[in-house]
Amino acid sequence: MSKSKLPLVGIFGGTFDPIHYGHLRVAEEIIEAIGLQKMYFIPAGVPPLRHAPITSPQHRAEIVRIAIQDNSRFVLDEREINRGGISYSIDSLYELKQELGKKIVLCFVIGVDAFIKLDEWNNWHELFNLCHFIIAARPGHVLTSNHDVLPKELKDECSRRWVSSVDSLRNTTSGLIFVVPTTMLDISATVIRARIAAGKSVRYLIPDAALNHIAASQLYI
Numbered sequence: 173m174s175k176s177k178l179p180l181v182g183i184f185g186g187t188f189d190p191i192h193y194g195h196l197r198v199a200e201e202i203i204e205a206i207g208l209q210k211m212y213f214i215p216a217g218v219p220p221l222r223h224a225p226i227t228s229p230q231h232r233a234e235i236v237r238i239a240i241q242d243n244s245r246f247v248l249d250e251r252e253i254n255r256g257g258i259s260y261s262i263d264s265l266y267e268l269k270q271e272l273g274k275k276i277v278l279c280f281v282i283g284v285d286a287f288i289k290l291d292e293w294n295n296w297h298e299l300f301n302l303c304h305f306i307i308a309a310r311p312g313h314v315l316t317s318n319h320d321v322l323p324k325e326l327k328d329e330c331s332r333r334w335v336s337s338v339d340s341l342r343n344t345t346s347g348l349i350f351v352v353p354t355t356m357l358d359i360s361a362t363v364i365r366a367r368i369a370a371g372k373s374v375r376y377l378i379p380d381a382a383l384n385h386i387a388a389s390q391l392y393i
């Protein structure tokens with residue numbers, strides 16, 4: 173499994189209802205921190221572990237497309253919407269491995285809040301055979317140095333996987349966990365939806381062009 177200097181790509185899954193600067197800044201900083209070639213944004217069609225999104229998958233994907241259009245490393249990947257059914261990350265990772273080739277290293281980007289619940293994901297042990305995890309900081313959620321915040325089975329699974337050097341990520345194709353101390357932006361889609369519904373401004377929380385699409389389509393009101 174060990175190879176020298178393999179290329180890395182980022183996989184950023186989410187409901188993106190809607191995408192916001194919290195996501196975009198995390199993606200930008202992780203690209204820079206670990207030298208990713210691309211960041212694939214994959215909006216879930218039907219997220220498995222939460223209430224149904226307020227907005228249709230097509231609108232959520234369109235907002236992502238508009239929000240990332242100025243960044244040549246950002247890519248919209250609509251496979252989970254097109255696949256239909258419940259959107260499991262494991263299915264997308266299997267497909268991407270097939271398509272991009274075994275020598276590309278998939279780096280799954282995830283906020284601390286979501287990583288803490290990884291043991292609720294479908295086939296979660298197997299995810300470590302397909303990708304590395306790159307954990308982003310998120311206000312209100314702390315990954316303590318002893319990792320006691322993780323449920324026991326997840327903590328045990330992770331125990332031999334933590335690495336602190338980017339080079340380690342390039343030397344093996346999957347199974348490692350790397351934490352990036354990204355800028356803490358206390359932005360959530362929940363707050364954005366609530367503010368729009370209340371007629372309040374969300375300017376500077378999401379890109380203007382994305383906001384124009386939301387307003388023109390009368391979303392979240």
Ligand code: ATP
Pocket residue numbers: 185186187188189193194195198281282283284285286287308309310311357358359360361362363
């Ligand atoms: P909601 O408020 O609807 O739950 P959200 O803002 O958490 O949405 P998601 O699309 O559910 O956004 O998140 C997708 C991924 O992005 C998750 O891994 C989540 O941890 C991460 N993420 C979302 N917002 C931030 C943020 N402000 N900082 C760091 N990571 C974030």
